[in-house]
Amino acid sequence: MFEYAPAPESRDVVDIKPSYDLFINGEWVESLGYERIKTVDPASEEILSEVAHATEADVDRAVQAARKAYDEVWGVLPGRERAKYLFRIARIIQERARELAVLETLDNGKPIRESRDVDIPLVAAHFFYYAGWADKLKYAGFGERPRPLGVAAQVIPWNFPLLMLAWKIAPALACGNTVVLKPAETTPLTALAFAEICRQADLPPGVVNIVTGAGDTGSALVRHPDVDKVAFTGSTEVGRLIARQVAGTGKRLTLELGGKAANIVFDDAAVDQAVEGIVNGIFFNQGHVCCAGSRLLVQESAATAVLDALKRRMATLRLGDPLDKNTDIGAINSAAQLAKIRELSDAGEAEGAERWAPACPLPERGYWFPPTVFTGVAQSHRIAREEIFGPVLSVLTFRTPAEAVEKANNTPYGLSAGIWTEKGSRILWMADRLRAGVVWANTFNRFDPASPFGGYKESGYGREGGVHGLEAYLDV
CATH class of the missing domain: 3.40.309.10 (Aldehyde Dehydrogenase; Chain A, domain 2)
Known part of the structure; x- marks a missing residue:
């Protein structure tokens, strides 16, 4: 076996703040609670930063901001205008790809080669793909006038933090929904960087809101009465709890859970x-x-x-x-x-x-x-x-x-x-x-934005990606 000399990527391309607040209505706002969560580099156990632990009242503020943005701006914006924002986000992700890859690797522990060559390119690809659908929804096979659902609550895992964000947010925005997203408590940094990307793209305030926290924050978000859609990726055990919480509420639900392939x-x-x-x-x-x-x-x-x-x-x-x-x-x-x-x-x-x-x-x-x-x-x-x-x-x-x-x-x-x-x-x-x-x-782990992904049995229900991924965010 060849012995390779060390070839480390520079950490200087990222600027991690010592502390982060919540991203609500286009602004960084302090949590109404006092608890903070430390996020750690799993390769060194070094504390990278600390983030707010959103309370139920914080979640309510985020959902209200998303509702207002949906009613007054995003839900009535023509698809071709929504597409412009999605294209802009995709291009900014490409421009900041190196920074995002290093940040993902520091926070998650995955090799930089995977962050750089797989995760971040796919993140941009999903925004490009769904930007293309934003003004063509009536041709997707869901009726002549498919309508958005409203406010989407999205809870994502720690294994592909930014990619799972893209899988959730891109189709939701393309369809005209607004979003409140909770990243995993161990890997919040790229979601918080995405909040800055939303500001850089001049996305209207309240269209995307990021609330950090632990399981109680996610539970408060899922239970909120003004949420119209819940999307969750994570463990089967938590998926069962969410299904019970949502049952009988009229909220739409997609679950992408565990596997044993x-x-x-x-x-x-x-x-x-x-x-x-x-x-x-x-x-x-x-x-x-x-x-x-x-x-x-x-x-x-x-x-x-x-x-x-x-x-x-x-x-x-x-x-x-x-x-x-x-x-x-x-x-x-x-x-x-x-x-x-x-x-x-x-x-x-x-x-x-x-x-x-x-x-x-x-x-x-x-x-x-x-x-x-x-x-x-x-x-x-x-x-x-x-x-x-x-x-x-x-x-x-x-x-x-x-x-x-x-x-x-x-x-x-x-x-x-x-x-x-x-x-x-x-x-x-x-x-x-x-x-x-x-x-x-004759291959494995191949992903494409145009290809649907999802499971049967205890692996959940609903599909993400492709045309199928639009259906989860449309009232059809």
């Missing part, structure tokens, strides 16, 4: 290509991906060759400083998430699975977990059933396509799946039977 490799697959897909499927973003390919189903006759190649490839992965451009595996986002990964990995060993990880020295400070694979996994094991949300792969085998489908579908989740084979007919046969919202063929 099967990555299925047949014996005719190109092994090296499949291994790259396996690595990308589970180790991209440290496995902090709802649709991560965390269950590898490999045909028995190819199992030895695939696992040998996979271990060789894992031995080349570089874990370390997320700001280093050569880093493949960054830091786990928080101490709590690291504890969960460790607990489930220990349970895998206790239940009889065999753990393997490459020789991988871990930094002394920060939250780290090496890329890990478990073999000898049974479907009853916790590591095969529960979402670990970390760089941990469980390997199972199968003999026939029918057995592969049965094992892949034997999960309460249904967000994504991958198929690796040279036979197109087998891909279509499998995809038709897999209960997953997204099925990738």
Whole structure:
């Protein structure tokens, strides 16, 4: 393996303030409460900043601002005018791409290569895509005069902070809704930077409001009686709570929740290509991906060759400083998430699975977990059933396509799946039977603004992205 010299990205391109307030009605306003939340660099445990912990009264102020902006400005603005703002936001994101990538990596722990080459370009792409729809909604298939819903409450997770913001805000604004968004408490900084981008784009006050806080802030936002639409991405457990809160209120709801995706490799697959897909499927973003390919189903006759190649490839992965451009595996986002990964990995060993990880020295400070694979996994094991949300792969085998489908579908989740084979007919046969919202063929973790994303069963309901993503924000 080549030894690469350190190639760190500069932190000087970002200016992190020591403290942030709430973004309401186009202005930075102090919280009515006194509690603050510290946000930490997971690679060093350094405190980056502190943000306001919004109270129920703060949430009410934000919703009132969004309602006023919807009634008086945004909800009556022609689509072609809304599009201009979205295009402007997209261009500013491109202009500030380097700054946003570094900020995302510092706050989240993901490698700068992923922030720079995947997250931020997709953020801009989503705003460009939905800007194009803003004046064409009557051609989207939802009737001649589709109307916006009103005020959208949006709660996003910490694994793709700015990208999840784009997935939520871009279609909402394109359709004529206004937004109150709560970012995850561990990763608020790029959402707060986006607030500045809204000001830079001269977005009318109140159209986008950002309230930081913990679970109680999100709960207050979801419960608010003047919210018309709730969109949530996060854990299945919290998704259930939100569904109960919204039930009977008349609010529209979309949920994008957990996953336990099967990555299925047949014996005719190109092994090296499949291994790259396996690595990308589970180790991209440290496995902090709802649709991560965390269950590898490999045909028995190819199992030895695939696992040998996979271990060789894992031995080349570089874990370390997320700001280093050569880093493949960054830091786990928080101490709590690291504890969960460790607990489930220990349970895998206790239940009889065999753990393997490459020789991988871990930094002394920060939250780290090496890329890990478990073999000898049974479907009853916790590591095969529960979402670990970390760089941990469980390997199972199968003999026939029918057995592969049965094992892949034997999960309460249904967000994504991958198929690796040279036979197109087998891909279509499998995809038709897999209960997953997204099925990738000879690739994994490929995203496009024009392609819908969402799941079945306990992975939630509703779709984000593409034309389907417009429906969630329209009264059709």
